[in-house]
Amino acid sequence: MDGGWQHLDYFAFVALFCIGLYVVLAKSNLVKKLLGLNIMETSVFAFIVTSGMVDGGTAPVVGPGIDAPFASPLPHALILTGIVVAVSITALALALIVEIKRQCGTIEADELKGAE
Amino acid sequence: MRRLLTALALAIVGAVMLAGLAGLPRPGDPAAPVHTHVAAHIVAHGVEDTGSRNLVTAVLLAYRAYDTFGEVVVIFAALAAVMVVLAPAAAPPPGKTAPPPSPAPAVAPSPVVGFVIRLLAPFIAAFAALVLWHGEALPGGGFQAGVILGALLVLLSVVMGRGLEQPLVPAAAARWLQAAGPLAFAAAMLIGLAGAGAVLGLPAEPAWGRHAVLLLLELGIGLGGAAIILGLYLQMRGH
Amino acid sequence: MSALFDLVMLALLLGMALAVARTRDLLAAAILFSGYSLVMCLLWLHRGAPDVAMTEAAVGAGVTTILFLLAIGRTGRRER
Amino acid sequence: MEHLLPLAAALPLVAAALLPAVAWRRPDAAWGWAVAVGAGLLGIVGLLLRRLLQDGPFSYAVGGWAPPWGIELRFDALSAFSLGIALVGVAVLVFSGRYAQAAVPPQRRAWYYSLLLVNLGGLVGFACAADLFNLFVCMELVSVSSYALVAAGGGRIAALAAFKYLVAGAVSSLLVLFAVGILHALTGSLNMADVALRLADVEARGPVLLALGALTAGFMVKAALFPLHLWLPDAHASAPSPVSAVLSALVVKLGVLGLARVLPLFAGLDWLVLAPLHEGLAWLGAIAIVAGALAALLQEDLKLMLAYSTVSNIGYIVLGLGLATPLAMTGGLVHVFYHALIKATLFLAAGAIIHQAGFRTLRDLRGVGRAMPWTGVALSLGVLAIVGLPPTAGFLGKWYLLLGALEAGRPGFAVALLAGALLIFVYYLRILNAFYFRAPLREQILAVREAPLSMLLPVMALALLCLLGGLFGSGPVALAALAAARLAGGG
Numbered sequence: 001m002d003g004g005w006q007h008l009d010y011f012a013f014v015a016l017f018c019i020g021l022y023v024v025l026a027k028s029n030l031v032k033k034l035l036g037l038n039i040m041e042t043s044v045f046a047f048i049v050t051s052g053m054v055d056g057g058t059a060p061v062v063g064p065g066i067d068a069p070f071a072s073p074l075p076h077a078l079i080l081t082g083i084v085v086a087v088s089i090t091a092l093a094l095a096l097i098v099e100i101k102r103q104c105g106t107i108e109a110d111e112l113k114g115a116e
Numbered sequence: 117m118r119r120l121l122t123a124l125a126l127a128i129v130g131a132v133m134l135a136g137l138a139g140l141p142r143p144g145d146p147a148a149p150v151h152t153h154v155a156a157h158i159v160a161h162g163v164e165d166t167g168s169r170n171l172v173t174a175v176l177l178a179y180r181a182y183d184t185f186g187e188v189v190v191i192f193a194a195l196a197a198v199m200v201v202l203a204p205a206a207a208p209p210p211g212k213t214a215p216p217p218s219p220a221p222a223v224a225p226s227p228v229v230g231f232v233i234r235l236l237a238p239f240i241a242a243f244a245a246l247v248l249w250h251g252e253a254l255p256g257g258g259f260q261a262g263v264i265l266g267a268l269l270v271l272l273s274v275v276m277g278r279g280l281e282q283p284l285v286p287a288a289a290a291r292w293l294q295a296a297g298p299l300a301f302a303a304a305m306l307i308g309l310a311g312a313g314a315v316l317g318l319p320a321e322p323a324w325g326r327h328a329v330l331l332l333l334e335l336g337i338g339l340g341g342a343a344i345i346l347g348l349y350l351q352m353r354g355h
Numbered sequence: 356m357s358a359l360f361d362l363v364m365l366a367l368l369l370g371m372a373l374a375v376a377r378t379r380d381l382l383a384a385a386i387l388f389s390g391y392s393l394v395m396c397l398l399w400l401h402r403g404a405p406d407v408a409m410t411e412a413a414v415g416a417g418v419t420t421i422l423f424l425l426a427i428g429r430t431g432r433r434e435r
Numbered sequence: 436m437e438h439l440l441p442l443a444a445a446l447p448l449v450a451a452a453l454l455p456a457v458a459w460r461r462p463d464a465a466w467g468w469a470v471a472v473g474a475g476l477l478g479i480v481g482l483l484l485r486r487l488l489q490d491g492p493f494s495y496a497v498g499g500w501a502p503p504w505g506i507e508l509r510f511d512a513l514s515a516f517s518l519g520i521a522l523v524g525v526a527v528l529v530f531s532g533r534y535a536q537a538a539v540p541p542q543r544r545a546w547y548y549s550l551l552l553v554n555l556g557g558l559v560g561f562a563c564a565a566d567l568f569n570l571f572v573c574m575e576l577v578s579v580s581s582y583a584l585v586a587a588g589g590g591r592i593a594a595l596a597a598f599k600y601l602v603a604g605a606v607s608s609l610l611v612l613f614a615v616g617i618l619h620a621l622t623g624s625l626n627m628a629d630v631a632l633r634l635a636d637v638e639a640r641g642p643v644l645l646a647l648g649a650l651t652a653g654f655m656v657k658a659a660l661f662p663l664h665l666w667l668p669d670a671h672a673s674a675p676s677p678v679s680a681v682l683s684a685l686v687v688k689l690g691v692l693g694l695a696r697v698l699p700l701f702a703g704l705d706w707l708v709l710a711p712l713h714e715g716l717a718w719l720g721a722i723a724i725v726a727g728a729l730a731a732l733l734q735e736d737l738k739l740m741l742a743y744s745t746v747s748n749i750g751y752i753v754l755g756l757g758l759a760t761p762l763a764m765t766g767g768l769v770h771v772f773y774h775a776l777i778k779a780t781l782f783l784a785a786g787a788i789i790h791q792a793g794f795r796t797l798r799d800l801r802g803v804g805r806a807m808p809w810t811g812v813a814l815s816l817g818v819l820a821i822v823g824l825p826p827t828a829g830f831l832g833k834w835y836l837l838l839g840a841l842e843a844g845r846p847g848f849a850v851a852l853l854a855g856a857l858l859i860f861v862y863y864l865r866i867l868n869a870f871y872f873r874a875p876l877r878e879q880i881l882a883v884r885e886a887p888l889s890m891l892l893p894v895m896a897l898a899l900l901c902l903l904g905g906l907f908g909s910g911p912v913a914l915a916a917l918a919a920a921r922l923a924g925g926g
Binding site (some may be wrong): 132133135136137138139140141148149150151152153154155157158165178179180181182183185186187189190192193194196197198199200201203204287288291292294295297298299301302305308309312313314315316317318 | 442449540587597625
């Protein structure tokens with residue numbers, strides 16, 4: 001905690017991670033679970049993006065007249081990839097949900113357990 | 117009981133994460149390893165190494181191009197995954213006949229909306245081209261441009277798609293476009309091998325060579341991304 | 356000023372995530388999530404990550420939301 | 436020549452993206468294309484392996500960007516698992532030709548082959564990754580394609596199982612990404628060798644422990660280590676059989692290989708004692724061996740039995756890593772390779788039987804061994820191998836594990852090992868008994884025909900490898916010993 005108030009960020013991201021995990025674990029609706037998963041994912045992305053920031057820094061684009069320090073470009077590139085992976089998984093999961101609805105008539109985990 | 121267990125698990129996870137993260141360097145500290153090691157090298161040499169003033173682009177398309185290659189295959193795999201899950205099965209499973217898939221409720225856009233979207237379409241397309249073209253100098257790049265273009269195609273298919281079953285792009289051409297990202301990277305691999313002596317390297321000669329490679333990658337990522345987003349939309353909407 | 360902006364954004368994020376968790380209307384939850392992504396995008400813009408912010412706005416708030424809406428349209432909007 | 440290393444993964448990945456376009460006008464071309472790519476991959480892996488055996492481990496800086504600035508690939512003794520990936524991959528692709536005609540709807544078929552190729556490419560990339568984020572990207576290639584392939588054949592259980600698998604897999608991937616973020620924040624680097632070096636100077640202990648915990652938990656879910664295996668049985672049993680073979684033989688190994696890759700990162704920290712973690716892994720492994728085998732014993736469904744058997748076998752491998760003596764780790768790593776061949780044989784043989792007979796429980800399948808003599812022989816060879824009878828492939832891993840447990844002075848674990856082997860023997864005896872020595876319950880069984888050649892050939896080839904693997908096992912054992920020495924040496 002000696003790091004100053006900006007650690008507050010990390011605490012907020014942990015809270016978001018836990019809210020997402022709560023939705024994944026406790027909610028029965030599959031669409032809702034997927035929303036929870038997305039919240040978890042963005043919280044980790046936010047953690048990584050924030051870890052690359054720098055005091056008084058700007059975007060890592062070199063240009064004339066910019067002498068402020070740059071935020072690290074590396075985490076940004078990683079998270080760009082991460083966002084694409086996240087949307088890929090979301091698309092597939094939604095397709096599975098549509099298929100489950102078609103085959104079983106419901107997308108509530110409680111009822112699906114009974115139907116198996 | 118179950119709620120209690122969930123709450124307990126969450127409390128433990130949260131506490132462990134907080135305890136661990138509290139020991140990290142303060143975010144924003146310019147002396148943190150995040151800024152002094154690899155990032156410092158990229159900031160110092162990125163422009164000269166890659167010719168791209170946007171260092172995120174330099175990382176994505178040069179230093180870590182192999183990861184970005186994986187990324188474009190992941191989004192292609194998402195399309196393949198949605199197709200493999202939702203493409204119609206030939207026969208319904210024996211025993212229980214499944215009801216036909218219910219298509220998403222058709223949105224009936226008002227004529228005004230349709231007119232506005234058609235009017236805006238060329239401008240949105242131009243904006244996408246701008247985002248792609250300036251990926252080396254400004255924030256943005258191929259993927260962002262691709263998503264904007266994909267969104268435009270989705271809008272157009274909302275406007276024109278009602279009752280019109282033929283897609284915006286012929287199906288055979290769409291298959292090739294959807295592979296554009298990996299194809300561009302395959303080309304860049306061979307160019308790098310021939311021109312820079314390393315797979316995915318940037319050729320030093322001729323002078324415009326590395327710009328051409330970066331632009332090729334941006335184009336492939338952008339066109340491929342747009343085609344895949346349109347494909348995902350059409351498949352998820354149902355026929 | 357900058358600290359205040361951060362605080363407001365973080366509070367908004369937490370509030371919207373809780374709202375997504377609480378609402379039983381899936382359509383509302385999906386749209387709230389889209390808003391959550393937009394706030395996240397603003398935060399990242401402020402952290403010097405415009406590339407990521409742009410992508411999050413286009414993908415997280417845009418494409419993801421469209422896909423969610425299509426799926427909800429085909430499976431029903433009420434959570435039991 | 437050295438350029439083949441980045442191309443090994445790139446070949447199947449690019450070919451996967453092109454496949455639907457190529458197969459658009461000629462759907463029949465999809466299979467040929469996929470098999471050709473698989474053969475090409477096998478060839479490349481063979482060349483890489485020859486180089487490894489001649490000159491030792493070698494690296495490649497992709498794009499010419501020297502590590503740690505760019506991405507490094509490294510082909511070492513652990514990467515030699517690529518051979519298993521390529522062998523099983525080719526067998527599965529060949530087998531799919533006839534199988535998919537019946538089990539995968541025509542409009543899904545090109546995408547099915549495409550996803551199989553993505554899966555194989557991701558696996559090879561994962562085995563050769565020397566960069567943490569590259570490891571993550573390859574893992575996601577494998578994961579996304581695996582979730583979808585489970586549902587490729589259709590059916591309600593498959594769709595549900597795929598979703599369950601997706602949620603478990605996505606959360607575990609996220610844990611790995613989170614840990615990569617922490618390690619990057621601590622060291623400023625992503626290259627594994629560089630991270631290991633720089634981690635030694637890190638003073639903050641909390642984040643290091645958190646990263647270690649997140650990585651271990653994430654890869655344990657990927658490996659389906661008991662008690663985190665709950666997603667596995669349904670997914671592996673309800674997927675199309677060639678997919679089951681890939682998942683059980685190769686994809687779960689991702690978790691084990693991942694652990695073997697990342698644990699050495701933490702070995703250079705003098706304040707961090709890994710012994711409790713190893714102890715925990717050994718216990719979980721031992722419990723998994725027995726629990727998985729017991730669960731398999733209770734199954735009536737052939738593929739569910741095989742799925743639980745995978746849970747048990749992962750236990751063997753993790754026990755080897757947990758005991759952490761050179762012999763035990765050699766045994767565990769050798770089993771990574773041989774279990775891949777054996778489980779692929781079993782799942783493909785089971786798939787051929789289910790495909791031809793139309794039944795999938797032991798009761799319904801009684802007497803099928805006599806109707807399908809060749810497939811029956813292959814299945815029996817696989818059974819002998821997985822039970823671990825000498826001189827089959829399954830013997831070596833368990834033998835070294837046993838020696839390792841004794842070397843570590845832990846006879847208790849040796850007992851668990853033997854108990855597991857006994858249980859495995861019993862439940863595979865049940866299969867052989869039902870197939871050969873029981874009168875058919877269904878009269879259709881008598882009319883069942885032998886599997887077509889394109890299914891039989893890959894199954895027989897794999898079965899032969901299971902048999903000969905033990906006789907020509909010195910190569911894999913030497914490589915596993917090399918990898919084990921690196922693991923134990925912490926670098």
